[in-house]
Amino acid sequence: MPMRYEDYKRYLSPALAKSTDLVIDHGEGGYMYDVNGEKYLDFVQGIAVNALGHNDPHVRAAIHEQVDRLINGSFNMVNFPTTLELAERIAQVAPGDLGCTLFANGGAEATDGSLKLARAYTRRPCIIAFKGSFHGRTWGALSVTGSAAHYREAYQPGLPGVYFATYPQKDLCPKGMDVEERSRFCLDELKQLFDYLVEPTEVAAIIMEPVQGEGGYFVPPASFVQGVREICDTYGILLIFDEIQSGYGRTGKMWAGQSFGVTPDVMNLGKAIAGGMPMSAIVSTEKIMAKWLPGMHGGTFGGNPVAAAAGLAVLEQFEEQRILENVNEKGAYLAGKLEELRKAHPVVGDVRGIGLMRAIEFDHPEDGSPAPEIWGAVKAQCLKNHMITLNCGVHGNGMRFATRLNVTTDELDEGVGILDRSMGELGY
Structure with missing residues (x-):
């Protein structure tokens, strides 16, 4: 009898929510x-984790080679060739001058560490x-997360001394503003x-995606x-970029910040860094990291x-496959395909994004209000x-596209x- 999630559900905390009940054998x-042998197109890829897709042969080979040598010995105690080489890469x-790294295990852990680094x-x-940000669910990361109130429910108050400014997305700014008006409005709000x-002079860092x-x-x-960078420079505030989801080529440049011509003082990495293996990193300059003395942080x-071996394989393939x-x-x-979809289906109210970090938004056509129930029906039909x-999004009415970075045109055509x-079958 095939394994079913429902038979094991009672052994698992409901806190870790499940998007599907699928029990996956391989990818x-x-x-x-x-x-059961059923094939599914994965348009999420572990929430942007599998940069090269499932079971990439180069990543798999690197993992096998390292496992045959050593699985762990704690980087607190000894050094490993793969980890040293990954730091160099x-x-x-x-x-910019970023190039001094502390490795961790997940994005939230990197967020917490970067906040400690900034204060130190x-x-x-x-x-x-x-507002609108998501940096993780650990206590420190949650304290700087503002993407939805339900993440913070039952955990208030968070860390003291955290303040929220307005991000220039249209839902957070006065209606009718164009892109540059939103930018000016939000910079004024920050000031x-x-x-x-x-x-x-009491602000250690501004953290942003x-x-x-x-x-x-x-x-x-x-x-x-660029305006946030200037404010940080004016007041001696560190700028932390959360590149956990947007980094590693997702936006078409190695780092999303490069699309705006801005280099942060600290950069948090995760998700795609190790081809599916649990790893994250805090990257800064030697000058800043020098104030983080031995024992002030670790794991x-x-x-x-x-x-680390998987991480090296990922970076090698970025070059070989011209990711x-x-x-x-x-x-x-x-x-272009999503814009065609918007024109064909009135429930698609917006198309946005950059590189292979794209999203559409489901709205009620009559008044443009968020339609999470339409998204729910579409999601179920797609499955x-x-x-x-x-x-994605505070109202849960956005659909994100986080395909593998070496995705093919055929896969995109299949997914769209x-x-x-699915929308046609539902009458949307």
Whole structure:
């Protein structure tokens, strides 16, 4: 009898929500196969984790080679060749003077560490984050997360000294504003924090996603990101970029911040860094990291040699497969297909994104209000038609596209086709 999730559900905490009840046996490229042998197109890829798709042979070979040598010995105790080499490779591709790395295990852990680093370096107590942001669910990460109130329910208050500014997505700004007006409005809102709530000399860092992920795949204007950089420079505030979802080529450049011509002081990495293995990283300059003295932060599993081996394989394939070129080419193609979808289906109220970080929004055609119930029906129909999807945004009415970065045109056509057919079957 095939394994069923419902038979094991009672052994698992409901806190870790499930998007589907599928029990997956194996994966290959853009697809996953369940224990019944059913094939599913995966348009989420572990929430942007599998940069090269499922079961990439190069990543798999690197993992096997390292496992045969050593699984772990704690990077606190000894050094591993793969981890040392990965730190060097990250320094080579990191922007500006960034190139000193602390390895961790997940994005939220990197967020927490970066907040500690900022406080240790500046000796200042406060942090500024943005509405619409998502940085993780651990206590520190949750305290700077503002993508939806339900994440914070039952956990208030969070860390003290955290203030939220407005991010220039249209839902957070006065109606009728164009892109540059939203940028000016939000920069003014940020500056008002210094007038009314917190002295800039008490702010250790401003943390932001260069492109918001969980909050809705919103791309800000370059003038806003550059304006935040200028504010940080003026007051000696560290700028932390959360590149956990937007980094590693997802936007068509190695780092999303490069799309705006801005280099942060600290950069948090995760998701795609190790081809599906649990790994994250905090990357900064030697000058800033020098204030993080031995014992001020750490973890038992950070810098795992198997994850590092996978990370090296990922970066090698970025060059061999010319991943960034593919992201830009296929991202433009996907944008065009989604725009065609919007014209064909009135419930699709918006198409947005950059590179292969794209989203559509489901709205009620009569008044443009969010339609999460329409998204729910479309998601269920897509699953019936063997495609795995995921939503985003505060109202849960956005659908994100986080395909593998080496996705093919055929896979994009198949995915958009399933979505088109699913909406048609529901009468949307």
